[in-house]
Amino acid sequence: MLPADCSRRLLAELRGALDACAERQRQLERSLRVSRRLLRAWEPVGSPTAEPTLGPDTQKEELSPGTPSPQDLKELELLTQALEKAVRVRKGISKAGAGNKAPLPKSGSIVTPATTAPLQLRAPGRAGSHASETKAPRGICQTKAPAKGHPQHKPLSSGDRTSQERASRTTGPGLGLRDQATAPPAAQPAPEAFTLKEKGNLLQLPAAFRKAASQNSRLWAQMSSTETSDSAGATATAKAQFLQKMQVASGLCGPRLSAAEMEAEVRRLQKACWLLRLRMQEEVAAAPTDWKQELRCLLTLEGLQAMVGQCLHRLQELQAEQQLGPWPVGLPPRSLSPCGEEDPSWGPRLLLYSSTQELQTLAALRLRVAMLSQQVHLEKVLMAELLPLVSARGPQGLPGLPLCRAVHSLLCDAGERFPTILRDEPTG
Amino acid sequence: MGRRRRGVDRTPGAGSGALPEAIAALSRALSAGPSPETFRRAKFDRPEAAPALWQLLFRVLSPTTQAGAKASQGPEAQVRFVKAALRCQGYPRPALAQLPEDGSQGSRELLLALAWLLARGPLLEQLLARTRVRLGDEMTVCECEDVAYDGASVGLPALCVEPNLHVDIRHVQWLMGKLRLRWRNLVSSQQEQCALLSKVHLYTRGCHSERSLGHLSATETELLRDPDGSRQLLQALEQENARLEAAVQWRRRELIFWQWMDTVLDSCPTQAPGAAPQPMFLPRITDRGPRQWGLVAGELQALQEQLQAAARPRRAAWEAQVRGRSQDPAWSTTWRAVRQAVDLELVALQGAWDRSGTPAQPHGPHRLVRSESGALAGRGLWAAEAIRALRSKEACLEVALRQLQGQCRQELARLVGTLSGFIWIPPPGR
Numbered sequence: 001m002l003p004a005d006c007s008r009r010l011l012a013e014l015r016g017a018l019d020a021c022a023e024r025q026r027q028l029e030r031s032l033r034v035s036r037r038l039l040r041a042w043e044p045v046g047s048p049t050a051e052p053t054l055g056p057d058t059q060k061e062e063l064s065p066g067t068p069s070p071q072d073l074k075e076l077e078l079l080t081q082a083l084e085k086a087v088r089v090r091k092g093i094s095k096a097g098a099g100n101k102a103p104l105p106k107s108g109s110i111v112t113p114a115t116t117a118p119l120q121l122r123a124p125g126r127a128g129s130h131a132s133e134t135k136a137p138r139g140i141c142q143t144k145a146p147a148k149g150h151p152q153h154k155p156l157s158s159g160d161r162t163s164q165e166r167a168s169r170t171t172g173p174g175l176g177l178r179d180q181a182t183a184p185p186a187a188q189p190a191p192e193a194f195t196l197k198e199k200g201n202l203l204q205l206p207a208a209f210r211k212a213a214s215q216n217s218r219l220w221a222q223m224s225s226t227e228t229s230d231s232a233g234a235t236a237t238a239k240a241q242f243l244q245k246m247q248v249a250s251g252l253c254g255p256r257l258s259a260a261e262m263e264a265e266v267r268r269l270q271k272a273c274w275l276l277r278l279r280m281q282e283e284v285a286a287a288p289t290d291w292k293q294e295l296r297c298l299l300t301l302e303g304l305q306a307m308v309g310q311c312l313h314r315l316q317e318l319q320a321e322q323q324l325g326p327w328p329v330g331l332p333p334r335s336l337s338p339c340g341e342e343d344p345s346w347g348p349r350l351l352l353y354s355s356t357q358e359l360q361t362l363a364a365l366r367l368r369v370a371m372l373s374q375q376v377h378l379e380k381v382l383m384a385e386l387l388p389l390v391s392a393r394g395p396q397g398l399p400g401l402p403l404c405r406a407v408h409s410l411l412c413d414a415g416e417r418f419p420t421i422l423r424d425e426p427t428g
Numbered sequence: 429m430g431r432r433r434r435g436v437d438r439t440p441g442a443g444s445g446a447l448p449e450a451i452a453a454l455s456r457a458l459s460a461g462p463s464p465e466t467f468r469r470a471k472f473d474r475p476e477a478a479p480a481l482w483q484l485l486f487r488v489l490s491p492t493t494q495a496g497a498k499a500s501q502g503p504e505a506q507v508r509f510v511k512a513a514l515r516c517q518g519y520p521r522p523a524l525a526q527l528p529e530d531g532s533q534g535s536r537e538l539l540l541a542l543a544w545l546l547a548r549g550p551l552l553e554q555l556l557a558r559t560r561v562r563l564g565d566e567m568t569v570c571e572c573e574d575v576a577y578d579g580a581s582v583g584l585p586a587l588c589v590e591p592n593l594h595v596d597i598r599h600v601q602w603l604m605g606k607l608r609l610r611w612r613n614l615v616s617s618q619q620e621q622c623a624l625l626s627k628v629h630l631y632t633r634g635c636h637s638e639r640s641l642g643h644l645s646a647t648e649t650e651l652l653r654d655p656d657g658s659r660q661l662l663q664a665l666e667q668e669n670a671r672l673e674a675a676v677q678w679r680r681r682e683l684i685f686w687q688w689m690d691t692v693l694d695s696c697p698t699q700a701p702g703a704a705p706q707p708m709f710l711p712r713i714t715d716r717g718p719r720q721w722g723l724v725a726g727e728l729q730a731l732q733e734q735l736q737a738a739a740r741p742r743r744a745a746w747e748a749q750v751r752g753r754s755q756d757p758a759w760s761t762t763w764r765a766v767r768q769a770v771d772l773e774l775v776a777l778q779g780a781w782d783r784s785g786t787p788a789q790p791h792g793p794h795r796l797v798r799s800e801s802g803a804l805a806g807r808g809l810w811a812a813e814a815i816r817a818l819r820s821k822e823a824c825l826e827v828a829l830r831q832l833q834g835q836c837r838q839e840l841a842r843l844v845g846t847l848s849g850f851i852w853i854p855p856p857g858r
Contacts, residue, residue, distance in 0.1 A: 350808025
């Protein structure tokens with residue numbers, strides 16, 4: 001069993017590390033839920049519900065408060081033809097299969113008005129979208145210039161439609177038919193189940209949103225430019241003078257370090273220690289061949305010693321500063337200036353990747369670096385806590401052995417492997 | 429008092445409304461800050477201006493995640509928090525610490541504190557960036573957020589541990605294993621998320637109104653799916669735009685404010701020089717800072733001892749050698765040359781940690797943009813470069829970890845060697 005204060009500190013560190021991991025996981029889960037949902041089938045906002053069959057009249061009334069433009073009508077015409085063809089193809093298939101003959105003749109007539117419904121997806125009732133834009137700014141899905149996209153859509157759509165129909169039949173009523181209590185089976189023309197994969201490149205952000213977003217980026221750009229403009233020179237001097245006066249008026253001799261600065265200093269010194277140690281190991285490992293190299297080695301080692309002395313001195317200065325007051329309650333020092341705010345350019349920062357593989361590599365490396373730095377920190381903490389325990393128990397012998405074994409595995413192999421201890425019995 | 433003309437505070441060369449306008453812009457940029465009248469009262473240290481300013485400082489200084497929780501604790505807790513946070517930032521004036529905790533006084537001191545925060549750094553930009561509406565799928569490549577994650581959980585766990593708890597080493601092993609498992613889960617979730625995001629970007633190619641971005645982000649696609657979310661996002665964007673406009677206006681009129689603040693500072697009674705700053709006796713719940721300090725101090729001292737142990741015998745050997753040679757003139761020039769070379773090297777080494785941070789490293793969250801053609805070169809950070817930088821960091825960290833583990837191995841072998849009657853067989857490999 002470990003002593004109480006050691007236990008407390010170890011538990012605090014380890015639980016902190018576990019909580020940090022859990023927090024990351026929670027955030028990831030949130031984003032994962034969103035992404036998974038987006039890649040299933042869903043309805044873009046403002047589109048007519050893709051239930052094309054029963055009650056098409058009531059649905060149609062909700063959908064198209066205005067009259068479609070002539071171009072849209074032409075489009076509808078073409079698409080209707082494509083759909084009718086698709087239905088004919090399916091008729092042939094379903095005749096061979098389930099044989100729901102009765103609804104079929106109706107399906108022809110149902111198809112036409114029904115297709116106007118899903119087609120609202122494509123040819124936006126531009127009228128419809130105008131009308132709703134005057135209402136609350138709801139996102140509305142519009143297509144791009146139909147003339148441009150249309151020739152490609154036509155051959156695609158029938159293919160899409162039939163495959164979707166098949167898919168919807170095989171996967172069951174599912175997606176497009178959720179509001180339909182009595183959906184006619186098989187003869188159902190394609191519920192226009194929207195999937196990002198097939199229709200993703202037809203999406204367009206709502207106009208109100210686009211306007212707000214562009215204004216936002218313009219204003220942020222303005223913020224960074226006003227900082228660097230020349231007229232800010234007088235303001236900068238005024239601010240500096242004010243700070244100076246504050247310092248003088250407070251009666252302190254020098255500027256106090258903020259907590260964040262102090263932490264940065266400590267980290268700097270930690271980095272210094274590591275670099276100095278590396279250098280020392282290089283020098284000690286090298287075998288000097290002539291007296292010049294011996295001299296160099298000696299002078300370097302003594303120089304390193306002096307630098308370590310300076311670092312220790314600086315550390316003691318920081319300690320003295322800190323004596324003026326302990327760290328405040330529950331106030332993480334970095335909370336007030338998280339990263340990204342030191343960068344003066346508040347404009348858009350992009351990270352460009354070219355393939356899924358690259359993105360995954362980047363993300364995995366990112367996590368690996370975070371994990372390794374946590375491991376290094378924990379290793380130091382464990383060393384500081386556990387090594388003294390082992391050395392204290394050494395002379396006692398047997399009671400310390402399980403502890404030695406556990407400590408060795410934790411410190412030297414990250415808990416993955418264990419040493420073996422054999423009792424050395426004298427023979428005979 | 430109410431009939432006193434605002435012109436009394438008029439600084440030469442400014443229009444009569446310029447200062448209130450500047451302050452109004454500042455308040456709008458801070459999102460619902462106190463009115464210019466409150467500021468004016470604060471200059472004369474009127475008590476009625478104090479509560480509004482305490483609340484403003486509380487809002488400005490608390491991190492967004494904790495603001496809600498702390499706000500419910502009442503005005504005394506807010507006052508204590510503001511005092512602690514300003515101390516943390518290095519606020520120089522001791523008068524702040526002496527203000528009563530019921531939040532009824534000290535409006536002039538608070539006004540000075542606010543001005544101090546504004547003067548020291550880009551406070552407005554930082555506040556706006558903290559709550560900035562993120563439209564893209566963001567990823568950070570620097571490590572600053574790691575510290576934020578670790579720091580966020582620092583205060584609480586220690587509270588849950590009873591003071592006299594003894595822990596078995598096996599519990600420690602179990603916790604370490606649990607940590608390893610959690611990291612593994614994290615990595616696999618992250619890989620899935622990357623794959624999904626990549627698909628979303630791929631499928632929405634060509635949709636974005638901004639040609640330079642090229643495709644929608646998951647956030648933007650989500651708002652096409654979810655009308656409520658879309659409304660909220662739009663509202664948030666519009667609010668942010670309003671604050672940004674106010675901040676731009678403030679920037680244009682700042683100078684008048686600073687001239688006025690000079691007069692405020694002058695109207696303060698002068699501090700007695702040499703008055704000892706009162707330390708704040710707050711119970712130390714988390715000792716992360718001092719622990720860090722302790723670790724570094726221990727490392728440096730150990731290093732110094734090792735250097736001494738390495739240098740002393742070499743110096744002795746050298747002294748013995750040199751006795752015969754000091755007469756040779758050529759030798760002394762060589763000696764000086766070697767000395768200079770060593771000094772230069774050491775100075776360069778010191779530069780490696782003296783440099784304030786790594787300037788080349790990009791900070792902060794970046795918006796992910798899929799771009800196969802390379803058409804967006806120059807507009808952002810390339811994933812390949814970020815990967816390179818991360819790999820070198822990974823290598824450094826691995827070296828550091830191996831070195832620490834090697835140290836432990838040696839130390840344990842030494843300690844265990846003192847036990848007699850046992851054979852110690854370390855695990856194979858590595």
